[in-house]
Amino acid sequence: MNVLGQLAEIVGGEMIITGVAEMASATEDWRGRYHGAALCVTRPADTTQVSEIVACCHRHGVPVLPQGGNTGLVGGSVPASTGVAPVIVSLDRMRRIRSVDPVNSTIEVEAGCVLANVHDAAKSANRFYPVSLGSEGSCQIGGTIATNAGGTSVLRYGTTRDNVLGLEVVLPDGTIWSGLTGLRKNNTGYDLKHLFIGSEGTLGIITAAVLKLHPFPARTAVAWAGLDCPEDALKMLTLIQGTYGAKLSGFELMNRLQLDLVVKHVPQRRSPIETEHDWHLLIELSDSGGEGDLDEALQAVLEKGFSAELVANAVIAASEAQRAALWEVRHSVSEANKKAGVGLTTDCAVPVSATADFISKATENVHAIAPAASVVVVGHVGDGNIHFIPFFTFDAWNGLAERDALSLRIRHAVNDVAAALGGTFSAEHGVGQVQLAEMDRYKQPAELALMRVVKAAIDPKGLFNPGRLLPNT
């Protein structure tokens, strides 16, 4: 019996999809940028079926592509258009919340759970799962783990990696590794879960996880501040962290152009402050309980900022609706930029202390190559993660010659600055297929060699998500 026949015996014929049109949502990314071919899409019901599927592919030497919500930004969950077409293993039927333990502050979930459903399940136990993304209504928890998703709450709660306690993984030969521990401390050999977190489906299929929960942040205060320069944002960061430490849960920077694009292109968005400023900060304090008024605390620290001439103007949201409105301005960035023109989004992180330097040098580099580009800056400056976006109007872009080559030169001009400052070309989006050239350009040979050794040890046949994450695999 051929592979498809064997797979149908495992999951049932109706859970094997082979029509090109029916597979389109799995073989193409949501923005329509990357396309590929698959042998089929399989939809297993449980971990045992995943294991049997993988063992079958292993016997036949057929590549395997694990897939969650397919919401990534770097083409990591889309198959290649050349080479042996893989079996796509969709986790979408494995969406059970297995258990919530409020005393241990943990939740055990299957990989196909949509992130927003994890939020809801945690909240119903008065707990908080902090990883929050624009795609949280459709991305799956397994995908957020396989890509170590970031988002706007990393400053306070860390990335996905910091919120995973245990994993269940089907290894490339079909073996199930059940590491579903909910322990805070466990020093018994190599910490294998960290190998799979962020491995983008190249080492196995994550089928379930135990996640760390936090006390629910019942109280929040949000402010919007206008500033003269990124240096002042860093000084405000130090000031607030020194005073409120772990209460600082949001610290997002954008430049004037980014705010203008949001106001112009997204309905119902308006500038939170009336005066004009070159730079803008969204600041959030939150707390799970305790005494004292957070709005007053935020007011006090902003007043210190005024006195030190770090902040030019600021408003504090006076209601839940106003707090949401400030965050909506921040969350409208992707929509605005897509409507306004062509942005060459980068995803650098540098040491927090180097962010102002990064922005100024990257601007200089980009203008030297492409004088027609303007620069949009939006980022999680509290983590040193700046989305620096050389930006063109549609007209300006269409008037340019050799756009692909120019894009690449511009991206490198930005990423080179990050690298020189001890930074990275991919803070949160990952590598996928888009950043493979950057891996070769910026990673030490010793580090790439070590990654290859690990890949070859765990996936010796090289069947898992080939051609992704590591160049030339």
Next chain:
Amino acid sequence: MNVLGQLAEIVGGEMIITGVAEMASATEDWRGRYHGAALCVTRPADTTQVSEIVACCHRHGVPVLPQGGNTGLVGGSVPASTGVAPVIVSLDRMRRIRSVDPVNSTIEVEAGCVLANVHDAAKSANRFYPVSLGSEGSCQIGGTIATNAGGTSVLRYGTTRDNVLGLEVVLPDGTIWSGLTGLRKNNTGYDLKHLFIGSEGTLGIITAAVLKLHPFPARTAVAWAGLDCPEDALKMLTLIQGTYGAKLSGFELMNRLQLDLVVKHVPQRRSPIETEHDWHLLIELSDSGGEGDLDEALQAVLEKGFSAELVANAVIAASEAQRAALWEVRHSVSEANKKAGVGLTTDCAVPVSATADFISKATENVHAIAPAASVVVVGHVGDGNIHFIPFFTFDAWNGLAERDALSLRIRHAVNDVAAALGGTFSAEHGVGQVQLAEMDRYKQPAELALMRVVKAAIDPKGLFNPGRLLPNT
């Protein structure tokens, strides 16, 4: 030229120690329990020398044992007494604080830095490195990373693993991997640092690290509470976390016998509360700044505990000296137990919600085997990490037959309960040589196989700290 000659050319003859007596502090652990033989101790001055030493050993097929302060509890940093004697690579000369970046909240240190010196360097920049251990005056930062050290601040700040951002590692063939990033976010391939953290010297030598710093906790409040049972401690934990979230920085449980042993055997220690209780809690709140009185906050939550009949009596420290005195009771545990008799220390962690169950079932199991044992309990209950210590007076112990076999049966009786509750036999001490049998007993074969595959990939000649961490390596 032989190995010793080549090593002398690398580090200079005076930095090669070969005399058995001169090597004793490196070939024996600090408690005198484990002994072994070494070819020599080398004391490199920098990472280049470490690399050359390792490359030399790799060429000659000589085992390598990286060594920090040699303060571990499981014999992981002491060579074996059989097999090929290793070259011990001591990091003690590599003790530079390379840099502190207060805005990025990071510090770059060489592996041989004593932990207390890292604390001091951070504090001088008004920052805090949270990992704190009894041995902090002599343990080295490299050793704390290689063993993923825990301690009393894990509840608030995580283990060492959670506080390492970047590593520099000399790999088993002498290659230097320089991963000294100070980034909060970096999604560019497998996260290799997590392989080396907790690997107990079996995958390479950590030569330097970038550590995450935190705002200095300028304000603290400490209370001592008497309770009826561990269940009430868990309810207090939920109550305090719900109210004060990240401000809860210490939550340590001990039973009456543990407190009695401290009071009886350690000079100047006395019971913090006058009334007698079966169980005792040390509770610490801390904050880096902000408003409000932490003592009042602690008072308020203790009053809630009284009302709910979770707390029978409590005192709040009224001064820095009183706070220190409460912590001294907790930190006198090892000294007291050593003086009072023979304790078979275990290092289990279970889900926090299962700690009361663990204590009661382990007590039952131990009494079934050894009716003469009493039970000492002390632990980081906020992390689910309980040091459950079956305890004998010297007389009772000396009167027992076949003590080694009995010790093993007792340890298994305790660890079996942890395993059945989804727990671990080693929360923070590691595996070393002492817990190898437990690895075989409790780890899934699939997990051990995966660890062996990783070990073979990174150290194919099996030269690094052989016979440690993994059974039969």
